[in-house]
Each structure stands twice: as C-alpha cells, then as structure tokens.
Amino acid sequence: GQQVMQIPQYQHVQEGEDFTTYCNSSTTLSNIQWYKQRPGGHPVFLIQLVKSGEVKKQKRLTFQFGEAKKNSSLHITATQTTDVGTYFCAGRGTRLTGGGNKLTFGTGTQLKVEL
Amino acid sequence: DAGITQSPRHKVTETGTPVTLRCHQTENHRYMYWYRQDPGHGLRLIHYSYGVKDTDKGEVSDGYSVSRSKTEDFLLTLESATSSQTSVYFCAITPTPRESYNEQFFGPGTRLTVL
Numbered sequence: 449g450q451q452v453m454q455i456p457q458y459q460h461v462q463e464g465e466d467f468t469t470y471c472n473s474s475t476t477l478s479n480i481q482w483y484k485q486r487p488g489g490h491p492v493f494l495i496q497l498v499k500s501g502e503v504k505k506q507k508r509l510t511f512q513f514g515e516a517k518k519n520s521s522l523h524i525t526a527t528q529t530t531d532v533g534t535y536f537c538a539g540r541g542t543r544l545t546g547g548g549n550k551l552t553f554g555t556g557t558q559l560k561v562e563l
Numbered sequence: 564d565a566g567i568t569q570s571p572r573h574k575v576t577e578t579g580t581p582v583t584l585r586c587h588q589t590e591n592h593r594y595m596y597w598y599r600q601d602p603g604h605g606l607r608l609i610h611y612s613y614g615v616k617d618t619d620k621g622e623v624s625d626g627y628s629v630s631r632s633k634t635e636d637f638l639l640t641l642e643s644a645t646s647s648q649t650s651v652y653f654c655a656i657t658p659t660p661r662e663s664y665n666e667q668f669f670g671p672g673t674r675l676t677v678l
Contacts, residue, residue: 449622457603481666490653490669491606536605540665549594549613549657549665550621553606 450475452539454554462562467524469557471537478542480513480520481551486533527561534558566590567670569654575676582641584673586654588634594657595637596667597621597629599650606653612637644677651675 451474461467471480479498483491495504497513497520504511510523520537538551566589576582586595597609598621608621610629618629626648630638641648654670 454605479665490672491667493666493668496666538606538667550596550608550611551665551667552608552622553598555603555605 450539450541450552452537452552452554454537454557456557457555458558458560460560460562461527463528464526467527467531467559469522469535469537469559471520471522471539471554473518473539473552475518476542477517477539479540480517481538481540482511482520482522483536483538483553484533485536485556489533491536524559527559529561529563532559532561567654567656567668569652569670569673571673572671573674575678576644577678578645579643582644582675582677584639584652584654584675586637586639586670588637588656590656590658591634592656592658593634594665595631596655596657597627597637597639598653598655599623599648600653600672601650609639609652644675646677649675649677 454471479496481496482494484494485491495511500517501515502513508525512521534556536556537554540551568587570585594613596611598606600606607623609623609627610621612618612631628640652673655667657665657667
C-alpha cells in the first residue's frame with residue numbers, strides 16, 4: 449500500500465532560525481496536504497497542493513510539491529514560538545493507486561522553538 | 564471546528580472489555596474517518612465511512628469495528644480492548660469531497676488507556 453515518509457522526526461531550533469520538513473511518497477499522489485498539530489491539540493489543515501511543481505506561500509510558510517508529485521516540503525522562515533507543534537503531510541493517491549477520499553499521513557515532524 | 568464532537572474525551576478501561584467511541588457531527592457531511600495517533604506513527608486510518616451504512620477498512624482495522632446508522636454519528640467499537648489499543652483516537656470529516664479538494668477537519672480526540 450501507499451506509504452508516506454517524513455523527515456526529520458524532530459527538529460529543535462532557536463527562534464529566528466529556519467525550519468524545513470520533507471515528505472516522500474512511495475507512489476504518485478493526486479494531491480498533498482499539510483496539517484499542523486499544536487501540543488495537546490488536534491491536526492488543523494494548512495494547505496493543499498495539487499499541481500506538479502506547485503509552490504504556495506502563507507506568510508512565513510512555503511510549501512512545495514515535487515515535479516513527479518511524489519514529494520513535498522514545508523519551509524518556515526524565521527521561526528517563532530507560535531510555530532511550535534507537529535507538522536504532518538498527508539497524501540491522496542491517484543485512481544490507479546486507489547486514492548479515493550482517503551489520505552495517508554506522514555509520521556510527522558515535531559518542531560520545538562527555543563527563545 | 565466543523566461541528567465535530569467526540570465522546571468520551573478520556574477513558575480508562577481494562578483489557579478484555581468492550582469500548583465504544585462516538586463521533587458526532589452537526590453539518591451532514593458524508594465522509595467520516597477514524598484515526599489513531601501513536602508516537603512515531605503519525606495518524607493511521609482505522610475505518611472510514613462514505614455514507615449511512617457504507618463503511619470500509621483502513622490500514623489498521625484489526626480489532627476494531629464501526630457503525631454508521633445516522634449521518635451525524637460514526638461509532639468506533641473495540642470489541643475486546645487490548646493494551647496495544649491504548650492511543651489517542653481522532654475522528655475527522657471531509658466537508659466537500661470534490662474531485663481534487665478533500666481537506667479533513669478533526670475532532671478534539673479521545674485519549675484511551677487500556678490497562
């Protein structure tokens with residue numbers, strides 16, 4: 449079945465440093481989504497990427513979808529303490545891979561930001 | 564958040580006892596999902612539903628059953644709880660399963676401990 453790997457598992461940064469998490473799928477995706485989960489909370493949808501090579505920005509967050517639609521990245525510029533949490537990618541398969549309305553979540557990257 | 568509630572929010576039970584978790588939504592969304600979240604594994608799909616009495620298995624369905632007799636309620640049952648089912652359980656909905664846009668909204672979660 450479809451697998452989505454995410455690295456790193458943990459990242460500890462000083463406030464103001466940049467942060468990047470990477471996501472790789474074993475199969476081609478029809479789209480990829482990113483979620484953020486604050487400590488003790490539930491996952492919250494951030495964004496969806498659909499097109500090959502797509503890049504989207506939300507303030508200090510930049511999301512990319514690879515040309516082959518099998519990988520993605522989230523980059524945060526100048527981290528702040530409000531960025532603390534776990535970031536998950538989630539891929540939806542294609543019709544060929546039985547995508548449907550199911551998502552396969554990555555294992556997540558836990559971000560800690562120190563002052 | 565999309566009118567999703569989960570009950571109970573916390574439960575401690577003993578090995579071998581049956582447990583039922585409830586997910587309730589107020590907005591008549593068609594697609595509902597049950598996930599479990601464990602450290603190092605991210606979110607893993609247990610079962611999902613695409614309508615009343617229409618359900619299907621996810622990647623970790625062994626030991627779990629579901630029922631959906633009404634649009635608003637999706638029940639997850641552990642027939643005979645085991646310690647390996649200690650986890651945080653999240654319910655999610657997809658509000659509008661369009662062809663290429665299917666973000667998920669999550670409930671607050673249920674923390675289940677099986678002793």
